[in-house]
Amino acid sequence: MADGRDDAVLDPAAAWGAAADAWDEFVESGADYHRTDLHGPALLDACGDVDGRRVLDLGCGQGWFSRQLAGRGARVVGVDAAAPMLAHARHHEAAHPLGITYHHLDAARVAEMWPPDSFDLVAACMVLHDLPNPGEVLTAARRVLAKGGRLVFSIVHPVTSVPPAVWVRDEAGRKGALRVDRYFDSGPIRLRWAMARLTAPWEVTNWHWTLTEWSGLIEGAGFRLDRLREPRPTAEQAAANPSFEPARRLPYFLVVELSPRPAPADPGDGVGERSVR
Numbered sequence: 001m002a003d004g005r006d007d008a009v010l011d012p013a014a015a016w017g018a019a020a021d022a023w024d025e026f027v028e029s030g031a032d033y034h035r036t037d038l039h040g041p042a043l044l045d046a047c048g049d050v051d052g053r054r055v056l057d058l059g060c061g062q063g064w065f066s067r068q069l070a071g072r073g074a075r076v077v078g079v080d081a082a083a084p085m086l087a088h089a090r091h092h093e094a095a096h097p098l099g100i101t102y103h104h105l106d107a108a109r110v111a112e113m114w115p116p117d118s119f120d121l122v123a124a125c126m127v128l129h130d131l132p133n134p135g136e137v138l139t140a141a142r143r144v145l146a147k148g149g150r151l152v153f154s155i156v157h158p159v160t161s162v163p164p165a166v167w168v169r170d171e172a173g174r175k176g177a178l179r180v181d182r183y184f185d186s187g188p189i190r191l192r193w194a195m196a197r198l199t200a201p202w203e204v205t206n207w208h209w210t211l212t213e214w215s216g217l218i219e220g221a222g223f224r225l226d227r228l229r230e231p232r233p234t235a236e237q238a239a240a241n242p243s244f245e246p247a248r249r250l251p252y253f254l255v256v257e258l259s260p261r262p263a264p265a266d267p268g269d270g271v272g273e274r275s276v277r
Contacts, residue, residue, distance in 0.1 A: 021199075022198055023085070031197040037241075038252070039126065039252070044068050046229060046255050050072050050074035053073075055074040055121045057077070058128075058137060059124055059125075059130070061085045067096075076101070079107055080107075108133055111139075120150075128155055130205075132207055139221040150226075152256065152258070153258075155254050156253060158210055160178060162208050187207065191206050224261045226257040231247075
């Protein structure tokens with residue numbers, strides 16, 4: 001997957017819509033093994049017990065993660081801004097009904113469609129780094145959560161995904177160390193997906209944010225950080241698929257668990273006041 005800094009930002013909905021057919025084949029064929037065997041299961045585990053829970057899947061794409069949630073008993077609603085992706089999601093739902101409802105909607109606008117207390121959990125599987133406005137998306141998600149609700153999301157790891165990261169390879173072409181530079185140069189990154197595993201290449205824009213910037217976005221949206229996870233393949237996975245071996249040494253993905261921060265106490269509510277005699 002070639003990547004680089006580029007000012008020519010691609011519209012996420014249009015770019016991913018154009019890639020929808022190739023993406024659906026990539027995921028459904030099992031070729032996206034990092035999703036099916038690594039970061040996907042880690043995000044699902046972070047969701048906890050979803051049986052009977054109302055779950056909103058942001059940027060659901062062709063519905064892979066929505067189906068994982070529904071398979072565990074969740075009542076799932078998926079939203080995505082790319083209509084061709086939703087067409088695949090609805091096709092999968094029609095072929096194997098799980099009760100999932102899909103809406104053509106920008107993730108930053110979910111609070112315009114649903115009132116507060118609409119969902120017990122909001123999830124976003126590898127989507128927030130594909131958007132120019134993750135803070136707005138997090139804020140909107142906060143508004144539709146029920147009391148005691150949570151938000152969980154996965155992203156590419158900000159440390160290892162920053163270009164111009166370059167693998168140092170041995171004589172056999174195996175990945176060794178990863179050279180990373182310009183970590184603090186946040187902003188858009190033009191990506192060309194062109195691995196041999198794909199039926200067709202495509203281009204999208206990702207946005208690189210540092211961990212400090214992600215922390216600020218989370219706090220600004222009214223959340224507190226509960227837990228971070230860095231999914232790591234098992235030794236057995238790496239033995240079965242050597243492509244997993246570098247991810248045993250360096251983190252490829254980050255799973256983030258959040259809960260809404262309590263509203264600050266009203267100074268006039270009497271809490272903490274002392275009687276003066």
